[in-house]
Amino acid sequence: MRANPSDYEMVAPGSLQAIVSLLAREPGAWLPIAGGTDVMVQYAAGKLPGRKLVSLWNLPELRRIDVTADEIRIGAGCTYTDLRQHALIGRDFPLLAAAARWTGGIANQNRGTLGGNIVNASPAADSLPALLAYEAELILVSVRGERRLPYVTFHTGYKKTKLAPDELIRAICLRRGLSGYLHYSRKVGARNAQAISKVCIAALGRLRGGVIGGEIEDVRIAVGSVAPVPLRLTEVERIVKGKPVDRELAHLARRAVAARIQPIDDIRSTARYRSEVAGNLVAEFIEQLGATAGRPHE
């Protein structure tokens, strides 16, 4: 049952150091709240795990985007609007920019954060396949200092993560240098905005020499909404890598997808539909890669 708002305590210490100290003093007692777009849904449903909230909203340490020659480091408190408005993200990481455009509506994009999307750990979260395709690394922070881990290892099961009770995500790092790749993403849902994905995909690829007819030199394929966690389809990648693209290869890839995913029936879709669509999207990606050799398509 939903509690009275006055039953809740919310503090906003205003600095990252003060917040991690608070989390360390009472591990698990304080629930971080960033944009609140998932936390408030849980609150309204009477499913908030605790009554003590600590605000991360607009914390300067979590709201910056730093670019170096090798990588872009996105503060976990950056909103979808921040991502959409960042020119380098739009140019070099279009899969993430597209996910930001497709998440909720404008109001949601002004509040919802990338860190919140990761920790909320929904298998249908739109930004997570892009993070898998870009082989993102997370910087986690606590009073013990910072640790860096590949995002692909972060979600260990349905709604389970490697985040310790006294830790926060500080930043998400993406390596630069992906020119010459085709960046392909699709969200299949009732509509793009304000709809949870039935299936979503983010994929990258390049043909050898950037020439049509060349073999697939590099490929990364990630899908959401078809398993307890967002999945990188490494076995499908292995099957297509090193081969020239033709219809048979696209067909082979489509069939291989079904063996790797574990879709379910729910209120939004059926397992069968999700399986068919995931296979079709992977085949479409392979065909587009063959037709463009990795050059971005409009």
Ligand SMILES: Cc1cc2nc3c(=O)[nH]c(=O)nc-3n(C[C@H](O)[C@H](O)[C@H](O)COP(=O)(O)OP(=O)(O)OC[C@H]3O[C@@H](n4cnc5c(N)ncnc54)[C@H](O)[C@@H]3O)c2cc1C
């Ligand atoms: C109307 C509506 C539409 C939506 N549409 C979509 C959609 O299309 N696609 C989609 O993927 N999602 C969608 N969402 C879900 C939500 O907006 C996103 O998951 C968003 O990114 C959550 O970010 P937040 O900052 O609001 O998280 P919050 O609600 O503040 O927090 C979510 C969880 O993350 C934790 N957390 C937040 N930041 C950190 C941090 N830095 N370190 C550690 N823990 C942290 C919190 O403790 C909490 O457990 C929608 C939500 C609503 C209400």
